[in-house]
Amino acid sequence: xxxxxxxxxxxxxxxxxxxxxxxxxxxxxxxxxxxxxxxxxxxxxxxxxxxxxxxxxxxxxxxxxxxxxxxxxxxxxxxxxxxxxxxxxxxxxxxxxxxxxxxxxxxxxxxx
Amino acid sequence: xxxxxxxxxxxxxxxxxxxxxxxxxxxxxxxxxxxxxxxxxxxxxxxxxxxxxxxxxxxxxxxxxxxxxxxxxxxxxxxxxxxxxxxxxxxxxxxxxxxxxxxxxxxxxxxxx
Numbered sequence: 577x578x579x580x581x582x583x584x585x586x587x588x589x590x591x592x593x594x595x596x597x598x599x600x601x602x603x604x605x606x607x608x609x610x611x612x613x614x615x616x617x618x619x620x621x622x623x624x625x626x627x628x629x630x631x632x633x634x635x636x637x638x639x640x641x642x643x644x645x646x647x648x649x650x651x652x653x654x655x656x657x658x659x660x661x662x663x664x665x666x667x668x669x670x671x672x673x674x675x676x677x678x679x680x681x682x683x684x685x686x687x688x
Numbered sequence: 689x690x691x692x693x694x695x696x697x698x699x700x701x702x703x704x705x706x707x708x709x710x711x712x713x714x715x716x717x718x719x720x721x722x723x724x725x726x727x728x729x730x731x732x733x734x735x736x737x738x739x740x741x742x743x744x745x746x747x748x749x750x751x752x753x754x755x756x757x758x759x760x761x762x763x764x765x766x767x768x769x770x771x772x773x774x775x776x777x778x779x780x781x782x783x784x785x786x787x788x789x790x791x792x793x794x795x796x797x798x799x800x801x
Contacts, residue, residue, distance in 0.1 A: 619792035
């Protein structure tokens with residue numbers, strides 16, 4: 577059964593810092609890996625999707641990498657801003673299963 | 689823009705009541721999902737549907753059932769609500785044709801007294 581772990585659980589940084597969020601998964605037979613953002617009391621917003629054949633994806637200040645063989649992904653946020661404060665969730669879609677398995681998230685606070 | 693709407697943002701029910709949570713998507717997606725989100729446990733899959741009238745159990749289906757009579761609508765039913773079903777419920781949908789992200793609704797926060 578797939579298990580997804582995110583470290584750290586919470587992170588507080590000053591504005592302008594570059595930061596890295598980590599995600600690990602136990603079963604490497606994945607179809608894709610996705611990163612989401614969740615604001616308090618709200619639904620999830622998709623940030624990046626990396627297919628199993630890809631190594632990374634970029635969108636603006638965000639860059640996500642995937643190392644399937646080691647079961648790891650990182651989300652890199654450049655030049656963090658207070659508006660980046662949210663919970664970031666990593667999720668994996670396994671081959672043959674349409675649903676996602678989620679990590680517990682990293683709660684990020686960017687101090688102005 | 690894809691829109692996934694959920695019938696209620698907040699709901700308060702009594703133990704033993706039958707509860708219906710409705711989800712509607714406007715993008716003709718084949719797949720629809722129901723998750724619940726609890727502190728420290730993350731999102732867990734309750735049920736999903738990959739076509740009208742088709743459904744599959746997720747990781748925690750006990751105490752829940754679902755209905756998908758039309759492609760755009762996916763309902764989650766709590767047959768007899770219990771206090772341990774107090775949670776945030778999130779609906780999502782996705783296209784079936786390739787590696788596609790899931791689009792989430794705003795969530796329903798359910799309190800069972």
